Amino acid sequence: xxxxANTIKAAKPADKxxxxxxxxGLYLEVTTKGGKYWRFKYRFKGxxxxxxxxxxxxxxxxxxxxxxxxxxxxxxxxxDPSIERKVSKQVGHExxxxxxxxxxxxxxxxxxxxxxxxxAGRILRRLEADIFPWVGSITMDEVTPPVLLxxxxxxxxxxxxxxxxxxxxxxxxxxxxxxxxxxxxxxSAADLKGALPPVVLKHHASITSPNEIGDLLRxxxxxxxxxxxxxxMQLAPLLFVRPGELRHAxxxxxxxxxxxxxxxxxxxxxxxxxxxxxxxxAVEILLELYPLTGSDGYVFxxxxxxxxxMSENTVNAGLRxxxxxxxxxxxxxxxxxxxxxxxxxxxxxxxxxxxxxHQERNKSRASYNYAQxxxxxxxxxxxxxxxxxxxxxxxxxxxxxxxRKKT
Numbered sequence: 001x002x003x004x005a006n007t008i009k010a011a012k013p014a015d016k017x018x019x020x021x022x023x024x025g026l027y028l029e030v031t032t033k034g035g036k037y038w039r040f041k042y043r044f045k046g047x048x049x050x051x052x053x054x055x056x057x058x059x060x061x062x063x064x065x066x067x068x069x070x071x072x073x074x075x076x077x078x079x080d081p082s083i084e085r086k087v088s089k090q091v092g093h094e095x096x097x098x099x100x101x102x103x104x105x106x107x108x109x110x111x112x113x114x115x116x117x118x119x120a121g122r123i124l125r126r127l128e129a130d131i132f133p134w135v136g137s138i139t140m141d142e143v144t145p146p147v148l149l150x151x152x153x154x155x156x157x158x159x160x161x162x163x164x165x166x167x168x169x170x171x172x173x174x175x176x177x178x179x180x181x182x183x184x185x186x187x188s189a190a191d192l193k194g195a196l197p198p199v200v201l202k203h204h205a206s207i208t209s210p211n212e213i214g215d216l217l218r219x220x221x222x223x224x225x226x227x228x229x230x231x232x233m234q235l236a237p238l239l240f241v242r243p244g245e246l247r248h249a250x251x252x253x254x255x256x257x258x259x260x261x262x263x264x265x266x267x268x269x270x271x272x273x274x275x276x277x278x279x280x281x282a283v284e285i286l287l288e289l290y291p292l293t294g295s296d297g298y299v300f301x302x303x304x305x306x307x308x309x310m311s312e313n314t315v316n317a318g319l320r321x322x323x324x325x326x327x328x329x330x331x332x333x334x335x336x337x338x339x340x341x342x343x344x345x346x347x348x349x350x351x352x353x354x355x356x357x358h359q360e361r362n363k364s365r366a367s368y369n370y371a372q373x374x375x376x377x378x379x380x381x382x383x384x385x386x387x388x389x390x391x392x393x394x395x396x397x398x399x400x401x402x403x404r405k406k407t
Contacts, residue, residue, distance in 0.1 A: 003028065005061055011036065026068045028056060038064040040071050044080045051081055066133045073134045077146045098183040100143050100174070101136030107177040116267055118244050123170055130155050130167055140175065140184035145191040152196060162199045168192060205326060206333030208340045213237075214391035216329065219322045221392070228310065229318050231289045232300045236315060236331060238282045238385050240338040240356070242269060243316075243331040247309045249299040251290075256283055274357045275371055277378040279385035342384060351376040 003022040011020060013034040021027040025041045038053035053059065053067045071081045104127055112120040134151045135143045148171060155164040171189045178184030207213055217237065223230040236246060245263055254261050261276040268274050278286070286299070293301055302308045311317075315331035335356060342352050351373040 003061060008036070008056060008061060022061075022065070024068060024072065026053070026064060028064075038067070040068055040081075042071065042075060042081070044075070044082075049080070049082055067137050069133050070135060070137045073147060073150060074138070074142070076150060077144070079147075098139050098178075099137055100140055101132045103140055103178045103181070103183050104131070104136075104171075104174045106181075107174050110177070111173075114271060116244070116269065116271070118248070119269070126163065126167055127170060130163070131171065140178045141186070143171075143188055145188045145195075148188050149192055149195055152192070156196065161197065164196055165199055168196065204330050204332040204336055205328055206336035206340070207329050208337055210341075210391055213337065213388070214394055216324070217388060217392040219324075220318075223318060223322060225318060225321060226303060228289065228293060228300050229314055231285055232310065232315055233318050234285050235282060236334045237337065237388055238279060238285075238381075239276055240335045241274075241276060242335070242357075243312065244269075245274075246331075247298075247300050247312065247314065251294050251296055251299055254278075254286065254299075256286060256290075259283055268357060270357060272357070275374070275377075276355075277374070277381045279382045281385040281389060338384065341387075342380065345387075347380050348373065348376050351380060355380065 003020055007020065008028060011028070011030050013030060013032050015032065017029055017031050019027045019029050019039075027039050027041065029037045029039050031037070036056035038056060038059055040051045040053050042049055042051075051071065053064050053071075056064075059067070074081045105124075108120070108124055108127075115123070131151055134154075135147060138147075148168075152164045152168055155161075155167060168189055172187060175184055175187040175189050179187060207216055220230065220233045220237075223233060232246060236243075239246065239261075241263070245267060248267055249261070249263075253263060256278070259278040259280075259282075261278055263274040263276065265271050265273045289299065293299055293306070297306055298309045300310045300314075302310050316326065319329055319331070320326070339352060339356060343349065354373050355377050
């Protein structure tokens, strides 16, 4: 039977060294003096070999199993771990500074300040779940293209092709950092260009029919769940920010007297500050919510703790509760809704794009363009809220701004 943490902890020394077997070649050797050492037994070209995987308890059962996976990944690509690895340096010590995991974590630590906290967390979780267990404990140069591709194929096999591409991109940046710091000789990720099939882009499900939008808004107003969730769903179509930006909103960022929400750069996907003009309808919802969750902290705190924002699935879960499946409408779909109809109504395209906080192609202009087209955006946001209010009331609404004639 596979080992358990309790079995390992309770193992006592005997008159001679003994072995406690786990599975797939992994076992714990208990010496006569009480030492406990992880070993990996395998066969290569018909010859039995063994490797040290570290010392217990410095290396836990979980850690030993992860290292066993890394060894088997090498075997699967036809390499002998005892030759391909400098065992005494990379296997027995977690602090080896040229293993892929060490370099990747160092890269992440150096650059995480340039990303939003949410984005930084996603990158690290992706590496920890899909890359480190297989190649984290081997050196950068031992993560050859075939070895890395095998990791990516595992991701692809579970139907997460987009994640596989993102993981490849992350690994490429780790390799570039490793080369720059002298811990890698080449970028194995670059050699995998074209190795994964392309991702077929899927747009976020969104409702754009005026009649159906009216039904949706009325359904949201009738939501009988958590009051904070209802307020978030009511604000989502009015503000059309990204779901992560909405749920991380803090009262300190709002100036309700001047009807403005200023989102700091560290919370934005493109790492640029963003201004959201607030319509009278949006301010009314926020004032209704203020006595419950104001005056500081998150505007939309979680149910269990005010110290954390609502879950990233809260708005989508609310929509599901109202009967809107993910193939019909999503929290992110409010952005597509606004983009589609505002363009149809003839609002200035650049003002729409700036309000959506889409990436500025000219990087040198991005840092000060967050306030660009502000008079137009203020007018547009109020007109958009008025338009939605009309749809909700069931009126035959004509957009305030007519479509411009082509010249």
